[in-house]
Amino acid sequence: MKRPNRKPGEPDVSFKERMAALRNLPSFFRLVWQTSPWMALGNAILRTAQSATPLALLYVGKLIIDEVVKMTHTPGEPSYQYLWELVAVEFALVIITGVLGRLIGLLDGLLGEKVGNHTSVRIMQHAATLDLDQFEDSTFYDKLERARQQTAGRTVLLSQVLSQVQDIITMIFLAAGLMTFSPWLILLLFVAVLPAFFSETYFNDKFYALAWGQTSDRRELDYIRYLGASDESVKEVKIFNLSNYLVDRFKTLSDKFYNDKKQLTLRYQSWAVVFAIVGSAGYYGAYVFIILQTVKGQLSIGDLAFLGGSFRQLRGLLEGVLIRFTSITQGAIYLRDLFEFFEIAPRITQRANARPFPKPIREGFTFENVGFKYLNSERWANRHLNFTLHAGEKLALVGENGAGKTTLVKLLARLYDPVEGRILLDGHDLKEYDLQELRTQVGVIFQDFQRYQMTVSQNIAVGNIRELHNQSLIENAAQKSMADELMERLPDKYDQMLGRRFNKGVELSGGEWQKIALARAYMKNAQLLILDEPTAALDARAEYEVFLRFADLTRGKSAVLISHRFSTVRMADRILVLEKGELTEIGNHEELLAKNGRYAELFHLQAKGYR
Numbered sequence: 112m113k114r115p116n117r118k119p120g121e122p123d124v125s126f127k128e129r130m131a132a133l134r135n136l137p138s139f140f141r142l143v144w145q146t147s148p149w150m151a152l153g154n155a156i157l158r159t160a161q162s163a164t165p166l167a168l169l170y171v172g173k174l175i176i177d178e179v180v181k182m183t184h185t186p187g188e189p190s191y192q193y194l195w196e197l198v199a200v201e202f203a204l205v206i207i208t209g210v211l212g213r214l215i216g217l218l219d220g221l222l223g224e225k226v227g228n229h230t231s232v233r234i235m236q237h238a239a240t241l242d243l244d245q246f247e248d249s250t251f252y253d254k255l256e257r258a259r260q261q262t263a264g265r266t267v268l269l270s271q272v273l274s275q276v277q278d279i280i281t282m283i284f285l286a287a288g289l290m291t292f293s294p295w296l297i298l299l300l301f302v303a304v305l306p307a308f309f310s311e312t313y314f315n316d317k318f319y320a321l322a323w324g325q326t327s328d329r330r331e332l333d334y335i336r337y338l339g340a341s342d343e344s345v346k347e348v349k350i351f352n353l354s355n356y357l358v359d360r361f362k363t364l365s366d367k368f369y370n371d372k373k374q375l376t377l378r379y380q381s382w383a384v385v386f387a388i389v390g391s392a393g394y395y396g397a398y399v400f401i402i403l404q405t406v407k408g409q410l411s412i413g414d415l416a417f418l419g420g421s422f423r424q425l426r427g428l429l430e431g432v433l434i435r436f437t438s439i440t441q442g443a444i445y446l447r448d449l450f451e452f453f454e455i456a457p458r459i460t461q462r463a464n465a466r467p468f469p470k471p472i473r474e475g476f477t478f479e480n481v482g483f484k485y486l487n488s489e490r491w492a493n494r495h496l497n498f499t500l501h502a503g504e505k506l507a508l509v510g511e512n513g514a515g516k517t518t519l520v521k522l523l524a525r526l527y528d529p530v531e532g533r534i535l536l537d538g539h540d541l542k543e544y545d546l547q548e549l550r551t552q553v554g555v556i557f558q559d560f561q562r563y564q565m566t567v568s569q570n571i572a573v574g575n576i577r578e579l580h581n582q583s584l585i586e587n588a589a590q591k592s593m594a595d596e597l598m599e600r601l602p603d604k605y606d607q608m609l610g611r612r613f614n615k616g617v618e619l620s621g622g623e624w625q626k627i628a629l630a631r632a633y634m635k636n637a638q639l640l641i642l643d644e645p646t647a648a649l650d651a652r653a654e655y656e657v658f659l660r661f662a663d664l665t666r667g668k669s670a671v672l673i674s675h676r677f678s679t680v681r682m683a684d685r686i687l688v689l690e691k692g693e694l695t696e697i698g699n700h701e702e703l704l705a706k707n708g709r710y711a712e713l714f715h716l717q718a719k720g721y722r
């Protein structure tokens with residue numbers, strides 16, 4: 112049942128929901144076990160041993176007191192042997208407790224670190240399987256963000272759950288000792304601690320709801336922090352004088368977080384004080400009762416110390432266990448976010464008996480009435496696309512900004528699937544083909560390619576990471592894209608670190624980066640090469656040369672080129688003109704000029720600029 116006063120979008124953390132979230136604990140422990148079975152097992156054994164020590168200590172303490180009392184009341188020279196034996200046992204127990212505690216702490220720390228790393232790896236692995244459009248959805252990002260937060264928080268959860276089990280066993284030991292004396296006192300303790308438990312649950316809900324509601328804003332906060340001080344943004348931050356604007360925005364957001372948290376924390380701590388007093392009152396009620404019994408002679412002084420100690424410890428443990436229970440369920444709710452993230456499945460997948468990618472491609476790619484719109488958009492980015500990219504053909508895409516050129520290319524590479532119509536490869540739907548092979552056989556260099564803060568070799572090898580150590584292939588690719596000319600001035604040549612983020616990094620110009628990115632296209636022997644404005648930053652001569660080489664090097668292969676420069680475009684076998692996502696003209700340069708349509712108009716416009 113939904114709580115009536117829940118705001119839309121607020122997470123449901125009813126008691127039932129909390130208990131349900133505990134169902135995530137077994138999966139969590141599976142994760143822990145997978146991370147390191149030996150550490151998990153060792154931890155469990157040590158903690159079980161540790162849970163028996165408090166009762167043993169109290170009991171030996173009682174024996175010592177009783178022995179001392181007996182000795183003081185016995186006339187004559189007393190024998191100390193038994194007393195010293197008891198003291199030695201207590202001493203040994205104290206040492207064992209200390210050593211066990213340290214060992215448990217050590218294992219907790221190491222295991223927690225490992226679990227955190229293991230979770231991070233799984234998040235990265237899973238994220239890599241997901242679709243591009245999932246990354247373009249902000250609710251997905253929030254989920255990813257909450258899943259990421261888990262990696263640090265789960266270390267705490269691990270030791271909490273383990274401590275909980277350990278404390279419960281200790282309590283059973285202590286309670287068993289006390290049961291024989293008075294079960295009612297245990298009940299009294301329990302009742303006295305309950306208000307603190309409920310208060311803890313209530314405020315934990317509030318804290319979770321607060322954190323949940325802030326996820327998006329926190330992402331913005333992190334982004335502003337990054338913008339405010341990063342090598343990539345510093346240039347614009349200075350030129351546009353953005354610093355004050357960013358700082359103000361950061362302050363506004365962070366002050367709001369601070370105030371919200373302050374309000375809640377104040378209320379939480381105030382109530383915690385009140386309920387701690389109630390808990391103490393319960394304990395002292397029991398204590399007074401035991402004192403009276405001792406005064407009446409029904410209990411020995413040793414019994415008084417033992418029972419008093421047992422009750423004090425039991426109360427502390429009970430309070431701890433109840434409060435920790437709340438934060439464990441809390442942790443379990445966060446775990447739910449983590450496991451929910453793992454449950455997000457990609458939509459772009461392949462069928463069980465996927466078709467092998469044709470080698471070579473015989474007919475080509477045929478668009479049959481293909482239409483696509485982005486998830487968060489009402490507009491069609493591509494529509495009514497009907498054409499064939501023939502095997503071995505070089506096709507250029509032309510159109511104004513936003514005409515849908517990049518989108519078409521993403522559909523070809525199956526980063527998205529068409530919303531309408533279908534794309535056929537040699538007569539079969541692209542969806543039927545093996546996805547891994549498709550990714551290998553279709554190479555794309557996007558206009559917003561990544562500038563990896565890595566070495567030159569690594570930057571080129573990302574085009575085919577399996578060949579990372581194939582230096583001759585890398586150098587060959589660099590020659591083809593003319594990136595090799597750069598090596599003359601890079602002190603570390605192919606081992607040169609690029610970008611400014613790391614030690615000895617060298618920054619390149621836009622065109623130089625493009626040559627590096629282009630080399631990626633030559634790292635694998637793809638049958639279809641797509642270059643999305645790969646030469647926009649190259650000077651005219653470099654561009655001309657790059658394309659001459661490209662045509663030469665990709666002879667017999669299919670290629671799609673997106674460019675706003677007609678000097679490049681005219682080299683293509685056919686040119687496809689897009690307007691508002693739709694195909695308006697198709698043909699070679701001469702045909703399209705003769706047609707005197709949109710292409711001719713754009714061509715003359717650009718040519719006029721050069722005259």
Ligand SMILES: Nc1ncnc2c1ncn2[C@@H]1O[C@H](COP(=O)(O)OP(=O)(O)OP(=O)(O)O)[C@@H](O)[C@H]1O
Pocket residue numbers: 247485486487488492510511512513514515516517518519
């Ligand atoms: N990830 C996205 N989510 C929503 N809409 C998008 C997304 N990417 C592009 N669009 C929209 O789809 C339309 C086509 O964009 P596309 O990037 O394909 O254009 P383009 O022809 O490559 O433009 P340009 O020449 O500027 O690179 C545009 O209206 C754009 O705003």
